[in-house]
Amino acid sequence: MAVINTIREKLGVLVLVFIGLAIGAFILADMFGPGSSFNAPDRTVGEIAGQEVSIDEFNLKVEELENQYQMRTGAPITEAQRAAIRNQAWEALIAEKAFRQQFNRLGIVVTDDEIVDMVQGNNISPEIQQAFTNPETGEFDRNQLLSYLQNIKSMPPQQQMQWYMFEQTLRPARARMKYDNLLLKSEYITTAEAQREHNSQNAVAEVRYLYIPYYSIGDSAVQVSDSELSQYLENNKSRYQAEASRSIKYVVFPVQASESDRETFNQELEQLRNDFAAANNDSTFAVRNTEAGPAFARYGLDQLPAQLQSNAGQLQEGQVYGPFDENGSTVLYKVSSITSDTVFRARASHILLRAGEGTTPEQKAEARKRAEGLLSQLRGGADFAQLARENSDDPSASRGGDLGWFAQGRMVEPFENAVFEKNEAGLVNRVVETNYGYHIIQVTEPKTNTVYKIARVQADMTPGDQTRNEAYRRAEIFAAEANGPEDFERLAKEQSLNVQEARGIGQNDRRVDNIFNARQLVMWAFANDTDQGEVSKVFELDDQYVVAVLTGQGKKGTAQLADVRDEVLAQVKNEKKAKQIKDKLASLNGSLDEMAQKYGSDANVYTASDVKPNVYTLSAVGYAPEVVGAAFGLNEGARSKPLETQQGVVIVETVNKTQPAEVADYGSVKEQLLQRRSSRTPYLISEAIKEKAEIEDERYKYF
Known part of the structure; x- marks a missing residue:
């Protein structure tokens, strides 16, 4: 009995422990299960003014704008338009959330x-x-x-x-x-501001300046260390602020049609040509079978496709012509019918000797004489195109005077009459005068009112499944074997693949280099679980397979040196060159001309007689507000110290200054300044509120 009681006591404890464990497991399962907040997927697309924006809220705004677009246009939405609408939706949410805070604080309501x-x-x-x-x-x-x-x-x-x-x-x-x-209403212009504006618009200075450009010192003469670049970036953080970015290296496995694909395409094209020739309804056949471009149209001779225009006289109804190559596509044309139109067309060339408005009688007589002389040469067998290139004043001279085909009613009347009165090709046997001058005309294709109804079928050769599968297999093996950046580079070299690099990719970019539909690649690069050095899966982008490795992760804030290295390097080199130039100038004295002569051929002295405070450029230097400001701060005859500009070092000397006369009333200047500021106020308000709202845009996680 004691044994049984002991068993009962211990069993009771075990049961309690079991029940406790079961309850604990149930609670943990509930806490970390699929529907739990502890394990729920992140469904935010960003944050605006401290308020999270969920994917559902964002999609609702997108849907609202899409509905408005379709109601307004009645047209389906393309992918490019949908991307633009997503951006509009995000801006609308910024306006709603960020501005609403400001409205509430100021008590702005609309009843x-x-x-x-x-x-x-x-x-x-x-x-x-x-x-x-x-x-x-x-x-x-x-x-x-x-x-x-x-x-x-x-x-x-x-x-x-x-x-x-x-x-x-x-x-x-x-x-x-x-x-x-x-x-x-809070904008106000003081009299002092108006006076400064009046002076900046009307003050004038004459200056002389000595200029030594940075390029006068070769880059090889300046050594820059990585620590100097890092220090410059640290000291100039505000100039190098950047959004979050990614850098990748990638290889492309193009999907190109094989010889087998070409043979299959040619067989299918031959069958298509036969079916096209036998079709009873050309327009219906073309609409059903063409891959792109106009399927059926009516053409005059001046509008015929180039492949048919050169042999227009031999075109026959019911015949199929081609295949022709058009921008990488294969095209077949069928002449559905040949009829007549009420409008005539012709083709002609001309030589124009200008003698229009503003020409004196003597000049007109000289032009007429020259035209008659050229006509005589042509009657004697001279080459029309050559004479046109050498003598015509019309832009068509570069084409030997050829005007191409044109319809009746397009040219000035005397010119048109001369062309359309002639029933055969050849030289018009007189000089024709118009309000442009004198024309010598050659009809290259006589008038015709023939029109053609043409059916067109475009066929594009595409790689077959076997070709695609082979390209994908190569890409997949590459991605599986590349375990990091070093493997990536090694395998690419072994397989003779060109490794390309894309830096500074933005989180909402849709294009990477020449890959236009690269959104999947960008989303992978910005995914939270993509680590630097990680090799991607195979992406199918723009009819090619792409494998990438993530080489850089730039955070929002100060740019990474690697991303702005070239720009920073140029700035540091210019600073060092400026120091060399200023050190050399410090040892020189005398007038600007004497200093330039002592410095050497790289130093030159220039004069500017119309320098104004509100124009920040000098002809020899370019953008140089430091120099313009110094010039107006100097007394007449005084000289500045060496000044560093974007392009070089400058010493400016003010020859004279003319200050504008005081005005009794600055009202008009104040009004001008107020209008200028007010026109920018809404934009500046928006930018300030956006900055204060500390916007986090994470749409890249979904789109």
Whole structure:
């Protein structure tokens, strides 16, 4: 019995432990299960003004803008347009969230009464006024608006939704207008500011300056260490701020048609040609079988495709012509019918001797005489194209005077009559005068009113499945064997693959170098679980397979030296060159001309007689605000110390200065300054609020 009691006691403890473990497991499973907040996937696309933006909220805004676009245009949305709409949606969310904070702090509200007033009151929204403008008077028609609003409930659902969406934009738009106007009212121009502006517009200085460009010292004469580059970057952080970026190296496995693919294509093309020839309805056949381009069209001789135009006289109804190569595609043409048009066309060349408006009688007589002389040469057998190139004043001279085909009604009347009165090719046996001057004309193709209905089928040779699979297999083996950057480089070299590098890829970029649809590659590079040195899977991009290795991860903030090395190196070299130049100048004295002579041929002295405070360039130096500012800060006859500019070192000497006379009233200057500032205020407000909102854009995780 004691044994049994002991067993019972221990079993009770075991049962309690088991139950405790089961409850614990249940709780942990609930905490870390798929639906738990502990294990839930990150569904945010960013943060604006401390507020997270979920993927659902973002998609809702995108869908709203897509609906508006389709209602407005009635057209399907392309991928490029969808990408643009996503950007618009993000900007709209920034405006909503970041600006709303500012509105709330300042107590800016838009009441329902204001909305009614904007729709049908005394302060109609400009957008509504534009939509309900009477086309006859060009003025807003209130009755038309009221009729629309009274009948809106009986309108199709799409129109009702369109109006509802428009109404939703009124409140935020009016709030933003109030906010902008509030800040615009705070703009004020002081008299001192107006005086400075008046002086900057009207003061003039004459200066002489000595200029030694940095390029006068070779790069090889300047040694720069990595530590100096790093120090320069550290000292100039504000100039090298960057968004998050990635750098990759990648190899491409192109999918190119094989000889076997070419043979298959040629067989299919021959069958297509036979079917095209036998087709009873050419336009229907072309529409169903062409891969791109116009399937059926009506052409005059001046519009015929080039491959048919040269043999237009031999074209026959029902015949298929081609295949022709057009920009890498293969094209077949079928002449569906040959008919007549009411409009005639012709082709001609001409030699023009200009004698238009502003020409004296003597000059006209001389031009006429020259034209008659050229016509005589042509009657004697001279080459028309050669004479046109040597003598014509028309741009067509470079083409031997050829004007190509043109329809009746396009040329000035005397010229046109001369061409269309001639029924055969050849020289027009007289000089033709127009308001442009004197023309010698040769009809190369006589007038015709023949038109052609042409069916066109374009076929593009594409690699077959076997070719694609082989290219993918090579890429897949490469990706599997490359375990890091060193393997990547080694394998590429062994397989004679060209390793390409792309630096500074942005998180929302859709293109990498010449790969236009590289979004998948960019998303991989920015994924949280992609480590530096990691080799990617195989990406199929733009009909080629790509394998990449992540070589750099730039964080938002100060740029990495590797990403701005070339720019920083140039700046540090220029600083060192400037020091060398200034050290040499410090040992020289005398006038600017004497200093230039002592310095050597790399130093030159220039004069500028019309320097103004608000124009920051000098002809020999380029952009040099330091020099312009110094010139107006010097007394007449004084000389500056050596000044470093973007392009070189300058010493400026002010010869004389002319200050503008004081004006009694600076009102017009104040108004000018105020308008200039006010035009930029809304933009500056937006940029300031965006900066304050500390926006984190993480859309790259999804799109």
